[in-house]
Amino acid sequence: GKDIVQFAKAVEISHPHIDGKVCRTESGAKFSSSGNGPAYGQYARATGAKGNNDGSTALCGDVGHTAGGNPITGGHSATPQVFRNFVSATLGDGSHNWPTSTGGTPKPNDNAKAVATDLTKLTPEEKTIVA
16 A cells, blocks of 8 residues: 555656646536536545435546536535545555455455556556556
């Protein structure tokens, strides 16, 4: 866990454009305010109950609450959260949520697999940088 935290910090500092491509949360609904903009999952220490006021997730690249057509009223991010947010809010010092997330219905090594999947989607040049 501590190694992935150090890796993420190095990527954030030296190559922030790559940081923005890893563990990018997705939008499953729109806010009821803010011009009905997208509501993205928000990183937390554990995945929450997922509701109109709770889009918290401990899973890399997860979606917020999908809301079933209802507008989101809070507990989500107005912009996608990325690798640095995942590390600071979810992994902490590396002793939480690595390699498996907590809360919801985690699958073995789900966070490690999600990070690896995102890294494989980088361009060849970006892969060389993170290697």
